[in-house]
Amino acid sequence: xxxxxxxxxxxxxxxxxxxxxxxxxxxxxxxxAKTLQELGVTHETRVVSAHRTPDLLFEYAAEAEKRGVExxxxxxxxxxxxxxxxxxxxxxxxxxxxxxSKALKGLDSLLSIAQMPGGIPxxxxxxxxxxxxxxxxxxxxxxxNKYPEIRxxxxxxxxxxxxxxxxxxxxxxxxxxIAKMIASAAKSKKRKKRA
Ligand code: RP5
Numbered sequence: 001x002x003x004x005x006x007x008x009x010x011x012x013x014x015x016x017x018x019x020x021x022x023x024x025x026x027x028x029x030x031x032x033a034k035t036l037q038e039l040g041v042t043h044e045t046r047v048v049s050a051h052r053t054p055d056l057l058f059e060y061a062a063e064a065e066k067r068g069v070e071x072x073x074x075x076x077x078x079x080x081x082x083x084x085x086x087x088x089x090x091x092x093x094x095x096x097x098x099x100x101s102k103a104l105k106g107l108d109s110l111l112s113i114a115q116m117p118g119g120i121p122x123x124x125x126x127x128x129x130x131x132x133x134x135x136x137x138x139x140x141x142x143x144x145n146k147y148p149e150i151r152x153x154x155x156x157x158x159x160x161x162x163x164x165x166x167x168x169x170x171x172x173x174x175x176x177x178i179a180k181m182i183a184s185a186a187k188s189k190k191r192k193k194r195a
Contacts, residue, residue: 014044015147016139017069019060019086021049021076025099029075031129032097035136039153041143044069050081057082061089071142073135074122077101080112083122093142095135096122 016036020029029045036043048057064072072090074083075097083096098109106127114124123138125131137154144151168174 013068014042015068015070015143016041016043016136017060017064017072018043018045019048019072019074019082020045020099021047021052021080021082023047025075025077028099028128028132029073029097031132032073032075032136035133036139039136039140039150039157041136041140041150041153048082048086050076050085051079054085057085058089061086064090065092070146071095071139073097073132073139075099075132075135076113077106077109078103078112080109083113083124084116084120087116087120087122094122095138096124097131097135098124098127100128 018029018032018036020026025047026045033043033045046060048060050057061072069092071093072086073095074086076082077099078101080096080098083094087094096113098106098113100106101108110124110127113122116122125135125138137157140150140154140157144154
């Protein structure tokens with residue numbers, strides 16, 4: 001399954017494999033795909049469940065390196081075996097994203113992914129969207145050691161992030177301006193509807 005956005009960075013020769021335990025994880029994992037897309041890092045997206053499709057998981061993890069994938073981002077929720085099991089079948093770096101679960105708000109996912117016994121590491125990120133975004137940024141930082149264009153894209157991302165923060169030094173003063181912008185956007189939407 002390739003459910004990533006159809007674009008140049010989601011290509012036939014992916015450097016990063018984004019896998020997730022269920023289609024329900026896409027709401028979180030799409031942020032990893034979007035971030036890689038923004039940085040121009042080629043990637044693929046697949047649903048690979050550790051407990052529902054264990055054979056596919058073994059096949060994916062065992063074949064990834066041969067296909068040219070250089071890093072895997074694995075997102076899963078609950079008893080989240082996917083990142084650890086994937087890491088056990090490949091020497092590629094595996095970054096784990098704990099998906100927020102309904103019952104325990106992702107604490108179960110976080111501990112399942114982070115608490116790997118010594119010997120098979122999984123680089124564990126934060127729970128949910130922040131973790132998915134950071135997994136992509138960390139992947140770019142690691143790939144940047146080999147690909148100068150990815151390092152440069154990451155530098156640009158950081159610069160624009162800094163500029164965004166500096167452009168609103170005082171949110172109390174910015175709030176009326178932002179509210180005005182929202183109101184004027186809503187007005188023009190209404191006008192367009194009437195036309
Ligand atoms: C895990 O179980 C998945 O990673 C997902 O986060 C969770 C729930 O899956 P669904 O029941 O929504 O398919 O395997």
